[in-house]
Amino acid sequence: MAFKLLVIALASALVSAQGPVQCDDMRVRRSAHSLTDSDWQNIQNVVSQLHLDGQFGRFARTHDAVFDNVHGHSAFFPFHRRFVLEFENLGRKIDPSFTIPYWDTTRDYRTPQSSPVLRGAALGGNGEGPQGCLQSGIQGNWTLGFPNRHCLSRRFSGGDGTILPWVPAELISSFIQRDGQLSDFREHIEFSIHGATHIGLGGDAGTRYAPNDFFFYMHHANIDRLWWQWQNSQGRLFEYNGPGAHGEAQLADVIPEDQAVSFGGQAVGSVMILGFNGVCYYYDSAPNPPSRYPGASSDDNGRMKITPVLNATASFSGSSNVASHELEMAGIHRALGEQAGLKEFFPKVALLGPSRMEIYRPNDKCGGYKKAKQALVYPARMNKDWVKMHGFVPERVEKVYRDACRLIDLLNNSTYVSPY
Numbered sequence: 001m002a003f004k005l006l007v008i009a010l011a012s013a014l015v016s017a018q019g020p021v022q023c024d025d026m027r028v029r030r031s032a033h034s035l036t037d038s039d040w041q042n043i044q045n046v047v048s049q050l051h052l053d054g055q056f057g058r059f060a061r062t063h064d065a066v067f068d069n070v071h072g073h074s075a076f077f078p079f080h081r082r083f084v085l086e087f088e089n090l091g092r093k094i095d096p097s098f099t100i101p102y103w104d105t106t107r108d109y110r111t112p113q114s115s116p117v118l119r120g121a122a123l124g125g126n127g128e129g130p131q132g133c134l135q136s137g138i139q140g141n142w143t144l145g146f147p148n149r150h151c152l153s154r155r156f157s158g159g160d161g162t163i164l165p166w167v168p169a170e171l172i173s174s175f176i177q178r179d180g181q182l183s184d185f186r187e188h189i190e191f192s193i194h195g196a197t198h199i200g201l202g203g204d205a206g207t208r209y210a211p212n213d214f215f216f217y218m219h220h221a222n223i224d225r226l227w228w229q230w231q232n233s234q235g236r237l238f239e240y241n242g243p244g245a246h247g248e249a250q251l252a253d254v255i256p257e258d259q260a261v262s263f264g265g266q267a268v269g270s271v272m273i274l275g276f277n278g279v280c281y282y283y284d285s286a287p288n289p290p291s292r293y294p295g296a297s298s299d300d301n302g303r304m305k306i307t308p309v310l311n312a313t314a315s316f317s318g319s320s321n322v323a324s325h326e327l328e329m330a331g332i333h334r335a336l337g338e339q340a341g342l343k344e345f346f347p348k349v350a351l352l353g354p355s356r357m358e359i360y361r362p363n364d365k366c367g368g369y370k371k372a373k374q375a376l377v378y379p380a381r382m383n384k385d386w387v388k389m390h391g392f393v394p395e396r397v398e399k400v401y402r403d404a405c406r407l408i409d410l411l412n413n414s415t416y417v418s419p420y
Contacts, residue, residue, distance in 0.1 A: 020273070020293040023280035029221055030284050031320050032101040037121045039101075044138035046091045046098045047214055051139075055090055057146040059083070060209035062261035064147070067208045069256040071390045074242040074249035076186050077227045078268045079256050080220045085271075085279060086261060087217055102221035102283065104320035105166050105197045107420065110377055112163035112200055113156060123215055126161055127154035132203050144204070144212050152212060153203030157380065163200040164380035167193040169420050170411060171379070171404050172318030173328065176230050177348040183242030185230050191392070191400040194223055195382045208389065225283045226318055228274060232287040233316055233348075237294050238272050285320040316348045324419035335414035342414075345407050376408045376418060 035043075050056060063083070070079045084100060091098040108115035118125045124137020133151035135141055142152040157164045172193060179185035197219050198205050204212040211217070231237050240251050251269035270277045275289025282289055317325040332349050336342050343350045379401075387397055411418075 020276045021278075022293070023275050023278070023289075025280060026275060026289070027099050027281045028284055029099055029225070029281050030101050032103040032117045032122070032218055033107060033320075034284075035101055035122070040122050040138060042095065042098070043101075043214075046094050047138060049094050050087075050091060051142065054145075055087070056212055057144060058260050059087055059211040060144070060146045062258040063211045064208040065258040065260070066256040068391065069245065071190065072243070072392055074183065074186065074240060074244050075253070075256050075268070076190060077182070077224070078240075078271050081224050081227070081271050081279070082255050082263050082266065083261070084217050084220050084224065085281075086263065087211075088281075099281065100217045100221050102225050102320070103215070103218040104222050104225075104285075105193065105219070106169035106172060106319055107321065109166035109168050109379070112166050112197075113158070113161065117218075123218075125154070126156045127151075127203055134203070139214055146209055146212065154205065154213070155202035157200045157202055165377050166196045166200060167379045167404070168376050168408070168418070169317065169319035169321075170328065170332070170376065170418065171407060172226060173316060173332075174345040174407060176226070176233050176318050177316050177346050178344070179230065180234065180236075181241060182230075182236070182239045185227075186242060187396070188400060189223060189226065190390075191382065191397050192379065192404065193226075194219075195386055195390075196379055199383060199386055200380070206386070222320075225286050225320070228283065229286050229315070229318060231272075237290075238269070240268060240272070283320075285322050287315075316346075319420055321420055327419040331416045331419070332411075335411060335416040338414040339410040341406070342410050345410070374418065375412045378405055378408055 047056075066079065070076055088098070088100045091100070103117055105112065105115075108117070112118075113125070117123055118137075120136040122137060124134050124140055126132070127134045131151055132153040132155040133141075134154050139152050144150055144152055156162060172189075175185055175188040175192075179188060198210060201213070201215060204210060205215055231239065238251060240249050242249050244250060244253050245256070246253075249268075251267065251272070253268050255263050255266050255268055255271070257263045257265075271279055273279065273290065273293060274282055276293055315322070315325050317328050319325065319328065329349055329352075332342070332346050333352060336346065336350055381401055382397055384394075387394055
């Protein structure tokens with residue numbers, strides 16, 4: 001009984017003493033692909049001031065300090081949700097309209113260097129010279145102070161001004177559908193889209209002090225969007241398991257922090273739900289926050305029990321291109337009948353009957369969906385230095401990569417046509 005009361009007390013302490021506080025003023029994080037040159041100029045104004053104030057160095061130092069307690073651990077998602085939010089809140093003190101956009105890199109995965117997000121009016125492209133110094137974009141010609149005085153660097157992974165392929169949306173959709181445990185989803189994301197994008201840009205982005213590059217905040221806003229998508233699609237808003245700071249992860253665990261950027265000892269449970277406890281934002285291509293804070297109870301053994309609540313606006317797709325979600329799901333549903341092995345990767349679609357997948361497609365005269373088949377391409381492998389820096393088990397990383405290749409082979413050997 002004493003243990004049960006302790007767990008209930010910890011659960012109640014996950015939020016403020018007054019209970020979960022709903023946000024009065026919500027802001028929307030938009031896709032970086034939707035931003036205009038004027039939007040980028042506004043972002044540049046804010047980040048330039050934050051740079052002058054020393055905030056980029058402060059956040060890079062903190063990320064380096066907590067690195068080993070975050071990556072490869074369950075804290076990966078909640079830490080970055082809180083970390084990016086802290087940076088965003090500082091920007092809003094300069095410009096109240098400032099919001100960090102998210103960069104859905106699946107939209108650029110084939111030829112990342114051609115992304116509009118990397119044009120001169122936006123993030124800028126590859127670095128130049130022996131040090132790979134960035135000379136274009138909103139951080140062009142910046143000098144940074146952590147871990148030493150240096151130019152902001154980018155070194156595209158292709159070695160000739162190109163970036164090796166990133167991760168297709170269909171692979172992320174598979175993770176969202178088949179991972180019933182957060183520990184599995186976290187590992188899949190870290191071993192794929194998270195690492196691939198950091199490595200692809202290289203330079204500062206490929207180090208422990210990646211927050212020197214504003215790309216970091218946009219990338220992790222997207223990772224956060226995918227986590228929120230998974231939380232809602234699985235109906236597991238409070239799912240939190242895997243390796244924690246002291247054994248099995250608990251919602252009462254304190255979010256890793258450093259004195260340079262302190263979160264005030266907040267518990268993981270305080271940031272699980274968008275729209276509450278200061279997490280006052282949502283995404284333009286993900287489920288809306290709940291109208292009420294989800295409830296928690298305790299089972300007979302004193303363990304916290306959360307009743308899954310499926311969000312009606314949730315999707316099984318990881319792409320931010322919501323206009324093509326139905327085409328993706330319909331194409332995969334058709335491919336399931338051609339390649340039995342796909343059921344392992346898309347179990348949610350496999351449960352949908354044909355009538356659920358009937359979608360309206362206009363005829364050719366009205367511009368219907370008609371596209372020459374283009375094969376999905378394999379993502380680049382994570383390099384050994386990246387795996388070692390994170391302390392990942394190489395065999396587990398390789399398994400995730402081989403599974404991704406197998407999924408791509410199955411789709412390419414069917415009639416599936418990616419709408420992205």
